Amino acid sequence: MSFNLKAYNTFGLDVEATYGFVINDFVMFDMAFKKIKESGLPFIVLGEGSDVLFTDDFNGVVLINRLLGYEFSEDANYHFVKIQAGERFDNVIRTCIKRGIYGLENLAFIPGTAGAAPVQNIGAYGASFSDFCRYVEVLDLNNNKLARIKASDCEFGYRTSIFKKKENIGRYIITAVELKIPKEWKPNLNYASLAELQGTTAEQIYEHVVNVRKSKLPDPKVIGNAGSFFKNPTVNISTYEELKAEYDTVPGYFTEGDDNVKLAAGWLIEKAGCKGLRLGNAGTYDKQSLIVVNHGEATPDEVVNVARFVRSEVHKKFGIELVPEVRIFGRNGECVL
Numbered sequence: 001m002s003f004n005l006k007a008y009n010t011f012g013l014d015v016e017a018t019y020g021f022v023i024n025d026f027v028m029f030d031m032a033f034k035k036i037k038e039s040g041l042p043f044i045v046l047g048e049g050s051d052v053l054f055t056d057d058f059n060g061v062v063l064i065n066r067l068l069g070y071e072f073s074e075d076a077n078y079h080f081v082k083i084q085a086g087e088r089f090d091n092v093i094r095t096c097i098k099r100g101i102y103g104l105e106n107l108a109f110i111p112g113t114a115g116a117a118p119v120q121n122i123g124a125y126g127a128s129f130s131d132f133c134r135y136v137e138v139l140d141l142n143n144n145k146l147a148r149i150k151a152s153d154c155e156f157g158y159r160t161s162i163f164k165k166k167e168n169i170g171r172y173i174i175t176a177v178e179l180k181i182p183k184e185w186k187p188n189l190n191y192a193s194l195a196e197l198q199g200t201t202a203e204q205i206y207e208h209v210v211n212v213r214k215s216k217l218p219d220p221k222v223i224g225n226a227g228s229f230f231k232n233p234t235v236n237i238s239t240y241e242e243l244k245a246e247y248d249t250v251p252g253y254f255t256e257g258d259d260n261v262k263l264a265a266g267w268l269i270e271k272a273g274c275k276g277l278r279l280g281n282a283g284t285y286d287k288q289s290l291i292v293v294n295h296g297e298a299t300p301d302e303v304v305n306v307a308r309f310v311r312s313e314v315h316k317k318f319g320i321e322l323v324p325e326v327r328i329f330g331r332n333g334e335c336v337l
Contacts, residue, residue, distance in 0.1 A: 009049035012224030047113030085115025102185040102202035126191040130156035134180035224294030266290035
């Protein structure tokens with residue numbers, strides 16, 4: 001028995017898991033856990049599979065989280081939105097805007113589900129999931145009970161959280177998240193490409209972000225990809241100044257609370273000569289070099305080869321090590337590139 005994952009990873013890679021379950025309710029969870037216990041195999045949970053790369057068939061159980069639904073509440077100062085983990089996060093944003101709940105618009109059109117959002121602490125255009133998280137509801141497999149992990153305990157960072165820690169992999173299954181959104185809306189226009197939008201509405205910011213993302217990002221239904229493959233690296237000020245002296249166009253963003261500068265990984269990849277790179281059926285996107293793509297029928301090895309080549313070329317040119325943003329799974333579980 002096997003479960004094909006091609007339709008459940010946006011790279012469109014033709015890989016299989018030993019077993020797979022599409023989870024629509026907690027009854028299906030029970031069935032899946034029974035199989036996990038019987039088999040003794042590892043398991044992973046996917047939403048849309050938009051931030052993962054499978055390097056091989058997975059010798060384990062895959063749970064496809066399709067828990068759906070919303071709950072809205074409020075107090076004098078905040079809107080609270082509880083979202084089941086299988087809901088598409090962009091649908092959440094559009095639903096909120098229609099209800100007059102503003103603040104999430106900078107996160108528009110990020111692929112993936114609400115359950116995946118806290119794992120990676122998704123972010124874009126100067127906003128992050130952690131800015132709005134009240135708590136994450138999980139099924140804790142240490143005691144088989146539902147629990148709420150407050151945002152302050154989620155250890156959110158740049159594309160990371162408590163849910164990515166090695167000791168917690170296989171412990172928590174995210175079932176829902178609750179957002180806390182201020183009623184007093186202030187547009188977040190700090191990101192350079194949004195600065196021109198002074199005086200605009202949340203709806204207009206949402207549409208602008210969607211249009212920008214569509215112009216830069218390939219549709220995974222047409223060209224397989226998992227969005228940004230690498231994180232934007234941070235360097236100290238002296239390293240940044242050395243780069244700036246040689247390349248006056250190097251984009252750098254000072255990070256809050258320290259003296260480091262965040263660099264644009266896409267710029268580094270392009271300057272390393274890897275924009276539009278193609279190796280076999282995989283490559284980098286010709287409009288945004290940060291994205292590794294499947295040009296059609298690519299194998300996992302071809303995608304891995306592209307990612308490793310890009311990382312090597314950037315390191316040779318700049319001495320900077322790129323770290324994958326996507327989660328990488330091999331035959332026996334999560335692994336490194």
